[in-house]
Structures are given as structure tokens and as C-alpha cells.
Amino acid sequence: MxxxxxxxxxxxxxxxxxxxxxxxxxxxxxxxxxxxxxxxxxxxxxxxxxxxxxxxxxxxxxxxxxxxxxxxxxxxxxxxxxxxxxxxxxxxxxxxxxxxxxxxxxxxGPRAETIRQLGNKIEARALAAAAGVPIVPGDNSVADFARAEAVAREIGMPLLFKAAAGGGGRGMKIVRSEGELRSAFETARAEAQAAFGDGTLYIERLISDARHIEVQILADRHGTVLHLGERDCTLQRRHQKIVEEGPASLVPAPLVARLRQAAVDLARSVGYENAGTVEFIYDQQRQDFFFLEVNTRIQVEHPVTEELTGIDIVAEQLRVAAGAPLTLAQEDVRLCGHVIECRINAEAAEAGFRPAPGRITRWKAPPQDFVRLDTHCHEGYVVPPFYDSMLAKLIVHGADRTEAVARAGAALEAFEIEGVETTLPFLRRLLARPEFASGAVNTRWVEAVVAEPSFFAPLPPARHPAAAEAAS
CATH class of the missing domain: 3.40.50.20 (Rossmann fold)
Incomplete structure (x- = not known):
């Protein structure tokens, strides 16, 4: 040690x-x-x-x-x-x-060997299974089309081809019928090779009505492994998260407890150190969960957990990296209220989310009473065309999910950015949908509503139903 x-x-x-x-x-x-x-x-x-x-x-x-x-x-x-x-x-x-x-x-961060192990999706699936964590039915390696065809017959349609060496939707193809199988296999393999230098694929059953739930973990080199609760990251577009919230109040409590324990068990089994996130797919029809992947670094959405727990995750990362033990025990971790985070990007949503670099001529942040704003932008800042288009993360805390949804809508209404196109109008529309308020969504929901002809129609002045009340 x-x-x-x-x-x-x-x-x-x-x-x-x-x-x-x-x-x-x-x-x-x-x-x-x-x-x-x-x-x-x-x-x-x-x-x-x-x-x-x-x-x-x-x-x-x-x-x-x-x-x-x-x-x-x-x-x-x-x-x-x-x-x-x-x-x-x-x-x-x-x-x-x-x-x-x-x-x-x-x-x-974690040791190099841990990053290698968990960065390979096939190896990560095997490690999860060895730790007793449920994995999606499928096969950890499909080296050729003959094997892919055999597995497809075994698990049935629909299914997913996924790249072993990466994520973010690259090298991922959905197959809904046997006639699509060969084309999807070849396309996914080519994309994976181009994106990651490794065309290895694995195959999983597609869970159509899914929520994306992730558990924040902290672990030191002295044997302490904790979870800091979970986040619901179901709202995604092209496998990229848009809105995150916590805790996962729309998932049955007994299942959430099992999710948290599964994350801790997996982290402990691989000797994980530092902060990380264990991600799961929750099958809403079967009311069961399956391992998805491990992110071996701090997440974009970590402020959700920080606001829920009052724990500075970066400070804990630094402490662990220096070799000190965590000062927390699991019973010290308390989740308070409900938190929603919205990612605001410089993109033209109506034009297929085209990046929109340029100079910000007006930047008026919402009131800070219940809002945390993580950003590097300001009035006069020039958004460069070379990098990710995210401008800010708007994090809103409420006593419960109903209040958090209302407050998030109000904060988005009050946020003013001019000079570049942003996803603010898109997010206002999204959070105003009754399906979001009720939680009747899945990982495919955003793609479906954006495809509706009326989604980008002009909004009335009172765009969010609870905005005026929450802002008062």
C-alpha cells in the first residue's frame, strides 16, 4: 500500500x-x-x-x-x-x-490497467457477469457473420451490434429483422474500425422500453467503496445525454437498492479506485436491470449528485488520488430532494442540431436561488468551431421531482443567450411536454418527439406551464 x-x-x-x-x-x-x-x-x-x-x-x-x-x-x-x-x-x-x-x-483517476479492462466493453461485460451483475442477453464477441447469425437466432429480434472498444453510438447498429442482419454487421464493424481502430463487435438483445440509470461510485485504495446514489439519464439523442436527473424516483425503490449494490460489487471486484460511474439499462416492461458499461472518470452530469448529496466529487477524487482514505462511510451519504441538469449547447436544433459557433452578444443567466450554473462562457465569448458545443450545464434543485421540473422550466425561460443559436428553445419544448412531467419516457423518446412535425412550431409566450409560478 x-x-x-x-x-x-x-x-x-x-x-x-x-x-x-x-x-x-x-x-x-x-x-x-x-x-x-x-x-x-x-x-x-x-x-x-x-x-x-x-x-x-x-x-x-x-x-x-x-x-x-x-x-x-x-x-x-x-x-x-x-x-x-x-x-x-x-x-x-x-x-x-x-x-x-x-x-x-x-x-x-483509476489505474491504467483498470481503464483498459473496463474500456473494453467485452471484457467489462465478462467482469460484470463474474461479479454477479446482470448483463443483457447476447454474446461477448461476434468475430464473423456466421457467429452473429447464430446468436441472432438464439436471442431473437430486435438486437444491437455494439463496438467493443468504444461508445457514444459509434459502431452501434439496431437490427429489427433478419434481412437487415448482414448489412448492419458490416456497417457496425466498419464504423468501429474507423472510430476506434478495432472492429470487434458484440451483440445484445435490444431493450425497446428502456431507462438509462447510472450509479456514482467513489473508492479509495484502502478498500472503501461507496455509492453516491444514482442518476436517470434517459433523455438522449443519438446516444448522447441531454437532460439528467436524480435520484431515479421513477424506478421501483427495491430495484434501485439492487442497482446501487451491483455497482459497488462490480467496483470492488476489480479493485476500482477514484470516482466512476456504473451504467445500467432498466427494462421498464420486465422491471429488471442490466449492466451497460463503466465510465472510468468524472461524468458531465456529476453536479446532479453533488447537489443531491452535498459532496464535492472533485475534492474526493483529489483526496483518493493522493492516497488518503475516504472520510465518508455509506451511512453518511444522504440524498436530499430532486435535481435536474440540462445541457445547453451552441447548436441549431431545428437544423438537425447543427453546431453554431460564433460570438455571444448577450448572456443573462437565470436567478441563482435554486440554480447552479456550470459554464466557461460569458457575454463577448467566442464559441470556437473546433470542440464540443456545450456552453453550460443548468442544474436545478427542488424538494421533489414535481418542484424540480417546474423550477427547471422556469430557469430555462429566464436564461437568455444571443449571438449564437442554442438548444435553449429545444429544452424548453422538451421539458414542457406532459410525458416528461409524468415520466412516461424511454431512451428513444427524444428522437420520437423531435420527429413530430409540430415539435418546432412557434411557442406561445407562456411556454412552460409551471414557469411563472416557479419563478415567483
Missing amino acids: SATRPIRRLLVANRGEIAARIIRTCRGLGIETVVTVSEADRDSLPARLADRAVCIGPARATASYLDIGAVVMAAIGTGCDALHPGFGFLSERAELAAACAKAGIIFV
Whole structure:
């Protein structure tokens, strides 16, 4: 067991709101921060907030934020004790964790071998099954079409081909009939090879009426593994999350308890360290759940859990990375109220969610009474065309889900952004739908409502039914 090693200076190897969010926690802990920036981000908010900014390359991410050598050299050159990868970019690259270990730099995340194991979806499924966690019926490897055809006959239609080496919907194909099988197999394999350099696929039964539930875990190297409750991430478009909430109040309580325990069991079985998220599919028809994947880094939606529990997850990550034990026990974790997070992007939703970079000419955030806003943007900020289009995360807390839904609608109404097209109108429409209020949704619901001809019709002035009351 290694000794505690204090972190005095941290390299934040990321950009945007997550970089700013990590820097703010470090300030409170008295940890100096150095942030990596591309040439496009030299004057960004994280660059201003950090004690120092280091330019690691041009705007193109592959030549800057995704360059492991440049990132590690930035940490070495600035005398950093540790490196936090945030989310996205290199956050789930085992090669970065290994390079940090070789350079004597603390990696704020799991060990490289853990990232490798859980990053491969086939191996992760096998590990989950070994830990007693239910997995979706299917096959962990379909090396050729003959095997795919045999498994398809065994589990029946509809089914999914999925890439073993990645996620985000790339290399994923739905098959609804036997006639689609060969084409879907070949297309999924080609996409997986192009996206991840690995065309290996696995196959699962498609759960049509599904909710996406994820459990936040924290684990130290001293044997403590905790869950911090769960989040419902069912509202997605093209497998990308749009709105997240917690706790999963629309899932039966006994099943939620089993979900939480399954996440802890899996984390413990692989010797997991640091923060992570175990993701599940909840089959609403069968009222059962199945393992989906493990994200070996902090999630975009981690503020939902922070607002529910009052726990600063980044602070706990830093503590664990330094070798200290968690100061929490499971009985210390309390979930209070209900929280909803909306991701606001610079995209033209009516034009197929086309990215909309440009200069923000007006930025008026909603009142802060029940709102947390995680962002790196401000009036005058130029949204670059090179990176993810997320501008902000709007996090709203209520005493229960009904109040949280009303308050989220009110906060979206009050938020004003001009100069670039954003998904604010799209989110207002989405949260105003009665299906969202009642919880009668699944992972395919957003795609279905967006396809309705009337969805993007002009909205009346009182767009959200509870907005005026909640804002008062």
C-alpha cells in the first residue's frame, strides 16, 4: 500500500466548463493549478482562473488536447504533482494514466490497467457477469457473420451490434429483422474500425422500453467503496445525454437498492479506485436491470449528485488520488430532494442540431436561488468551431421531482443567450411536454418527439406551464 502523497500543484488537462470547475475546487483546497490550452483557448476562462496556462498546440484537438506526449510534458515542465483529465479528450485513455505513472505524476483517476479492462466493453461485460451483475442477453464477441447469425437466432429480434472498444453510438447498429442482419454487421464493424481502430463487435438483445440509470461510485485504495446514489439519464439523442436527473424516483425503490449494490460489487471486484460511474439499462416492461458499461472518470452530469448529496466529487477524487482514505462511510451519504441538469449547447436544433459557433452578444443567466450554473462562457465569448458545443450545464434543485421540473422550466425561460443559436428553445419544448412531467419516457423518446412535425412550431409566450409560478 503506497503512502499518502500530497498534491500541491495540479495540471488540468482539459478545457471549457470542466476545467473551470476543477480549478475552483482546487482553489478552495489550496492547490495550485496549471491548465493546458490550445491556441484557440489562450484567453479562455480556465486560462484566466488557473495560476498558470500552458499552450500545448494549435486549435486542432489531435495536435493539442489529445496529444499525450504534449500533455505529460506540460505537467513535467511546470512541476505538477498530479494531472486531472476531466471528461472527454484523454480522460479514459489508459495510455495517459500509464504515461503519468512512468513520469512519477499522480493520475487523478483509476489505474491504467483498470481503464483498459473496463474500456473494453467485452471484457467489462465478462467482469460484470463474474461479479454477479446482470448483463443483457447476447454474446461477448461476434468475430464473423456466421457467429452473429447464430446468436441472432438464439436471442431473437430486435438486437444491437455494439463496438467493443468504444461508445457514444459509434459502431452501434439496431437490427429489427433478419434481412437487415448482414448489412448492419458490416456497417457496425466498419464504423468501429474507423472510430476506434478495432472492429470487434458484440451483440445484445435490444431493450425497446428502456431507462438509462447510472450509479456514482467513489473508492479509495484502502478498500472503501461507496455509492453516491444514482442518476436517470434517459433523455438522449443519438446516444448522447441531454437532460439528467436524480435520484431515479421513477424506478421501483427495491430495484434501485439492487442497482446501487451491483455497482459497488462490480467496483470492488476489480479493485476500482477514484470516482466512476456504473451504467445500467432498466427494462421498464420486465422491471429488471442490466449492466451497460463503466465510465472510468468524472461524468458531465456529476453536479446532479453533488447537489443531491452535498459532496464535492472533485475534492474526493483529489483526496483518493493522493492516497488518503475516504472520510465518508455509506451511512453518511444522504440524498436530499430532486435535481435536474440540462445541457445547453451552441447548436441549431431545428437544423438537425447543427453546431453554431460564433460570438455571444448577450448572456443573462437565470436567478441563482435554486440554480447552479456550470459554464466557461460569458457575454463577448467566442464559441470556437473546433470542440464540443456545450456552453453550460443548468442544474436545478427542488424538494421533489414535481418542484424540480417546474423550477427547471422556469430557469430555462429566464436564461437568455444571443449571438449564437442554442438548444435553449429545444429544452424548453422538451421539458414542457406532459410525458416528461409524468415520466412516461424511454431512451428513444427524444428522437420520437423531435420527429413530430409540430415539435418546432412557434411557442406561445407562456411556454412552460409551471414557469411563472416557479419563478415567483
